[in-house]
Amino acid sequence: xxxxxxxxxxxxxxxxxxxxxxxxxxxxxxxxxxxxxxxxxxxxxxxxxxxxxxxxxxxxxxxxxxxxxxxxxxxxxxxxxxxxxxxxxxxxxxxxxxxxxxxxxxxxxxxxxxxxxxxxxxxxxxxxxxxxxxxxxxxxxxxxxxxxxxxxxxxxxxxxxxxxxxxxxxxxxxxxxxx
Amino acid sequence: xxxxxxxxxxxxxxxxxxxxxxxxxxxxxxxxxxxxxxxxxxxxxxxxxxxxxxxxxxxxxxxxxxxxxxxxxxxxxxxxxxxxxxxxxxxxxxxxxxxxxxxxxxxxxxxxxxxxxxxxxxxxxxxxxxxxxxxxxxxxxxxxxxxxxxxxxxxxxxxxxxxxxxxxxxxxxxxxxxx
Numbered sequence: 032x033x034x035x036x037x038x039x040x041x042x043x044x045x046x047x048x049x050x051x052x053x054x055x056x057x058x059x060x061x062x063x064x065x066x067x068x069x070x071x072x073x074x075x076x077x078x079x080x081x082x083x084x085x086x087x088x089x090x091x092x093x094x095x096x097x098x099x100x101x102x103x104x105x106x107x108x109x110x111x112x113x114x115x116x117x118x119x120x121x122x123x124x125x126x127x128x129x130x131x132x133x134x135x136x137x138x139x140x141x142x143x144x145x146x147x148x149x150x151x152x153x154x155x156x157x158x159x160x161x162x163x164x165x166x167x168x169x170x171x172x173x174x175x176x177x178x179x180x181x182x183x184x185x186x187x188x189x190x191x192x193x194x195x196x197x198x199x200x201x202x203x204x205x206x207x208x209x210x
Numbered sequence: 211x212x213x214x215x216x217x218x219x220x221x222x223x224x225x226x227x228x229x230x231x232x233x234x235x236x237x238x239x240x241x242x243x244x245x246x247x248x249x250x251x252x253x254x255x256x257x258x259x260x261x262x263x264x265x266x267x268x269x270x271x272x273x274x275x276x277x278x279x280x281x282x283x284x285x286x287x288x289x290x291x292x293x294x295x296x297x298x299x300x301x302x303x304x305x306x307x308x309x310x311x312x313x314x315x316x317x318x319x320x321x322x323x324x325x326x327x328x329x330x331x332x333x334x335x336x337x338x339x340x341x342x343x344x345x346x347x348x349x350x351x352x353x354x355x356x357x358x359x360x361x362x363x364x365x366x367x368x369x370x371x372x373x374x375x376x377x378x379x380x381x382x383x384x385x386x387x388x389x
Contacts, residue, residue, distance in 0.1 A: 078340065078341050080340075081341075081343065088340075100326065100333055101333045104323075104326050104330040126326065127319070129322070130319040130323075132316055132319055137311055140306070140309040142322070143322055144283075146322065146326065147283050150279050150329060151283040152280070153332035154279055156336055160340065160372075161257065161259075161265040162263065162265045164260065
């Protein structure tokens with residue numbers, strides 16, 4: 032069974048690119064967008080609301096896929112910005128290469144598991160935004176991204192969780208203090 | 211190309227069942243849960259938070275699939291309740307039957323599109339909960355569920371959108387009044 036990186040290596044339209052920290056590689060309104068596999072580095076996608084406030088939709092460290100899947104699937108202009116938080120190496124690809132009919136059935140079934148996992152994560156994220164306390168939200172972040180607490184500024188984590196940076200600071204202090 | 215209902219007809223473990231309005235067919239904490247295809251009727255899934263408040267995760271009218279995909283995918287106890295808003299006929303199935311290796315490649319690729327569409331919808335829902343005005347949220351509901359505004363009580367729509375029922379009432383009155 033191949034992993035996604037191996038599949039992308041043989042995908043005809045996949046393109047590897049390098050970006051410096053701070054590069055914005057997709058902007059809201061872009062008409063042609065594709066999903067991006069992260070080989071190395073760290074990216075974030077975010078929405079800017081009508082009041083100019085940034086809301087982080089997701090982080091993508093190594094081996095994650097990031098993209099505006101609604102825009103890609105429904106052929107709409109992008110809603111999300113995608114920006115490199117660290118110097119990053121990525122592979123831009125066509126989403127259908129994961130379900131290319133040249134792949135064998137077992138591979139297709141395996142790739143479907145990747146989509147199921149993403150749906151499971153998104154379900155949790157919706158429920159978190161609707162009904163979870165700030166402390167539970169931070170717990171969810173730690174479970175989803177165990178490698179990120181010290182790689183991402185606190186302000187960004189708070190934006191991702193939909194809580195105030197001060198609230199997050201209080202939660203982190205409590206977790207760090209001896210019981 | 212078969213549609214999902216046709217695939218389920220030939221799936222060995224799929225079970226058709228009928229439920230009366232008000233039946234709760236899955237509860238938080240249930241250990242064995244499966245996705246459910248809606249043949250007829252209308253269901254909702256919801257979370258009850260620590261304060262006893264209900265948050266509606268989704269509605270599922272005819273041809274939708276409803277389930278606790280996080281619980282199914284990660285083999286965890288269910289977080290969501292699933293309840294019939296109307297008398298309903300459903301087919302409970304094993305999620306992997308949509309990616310059974312006996313299906314041909316084109317069918318598998320087609321079924322993957324169903325998952326992509328769900329991810330696109332969930333992305334929109336997360337962004338809506340983070341950064342959209344109440345009026346934009348209601349617009350999103352109308353686009354996602356054009357057949358539901360008169361089938362679902364206003365209180366439930368407000369719960370789904372994460373807004374107060376009074377706010378929704380004001381929005382609906384504005385939309386109904388001549389300009």
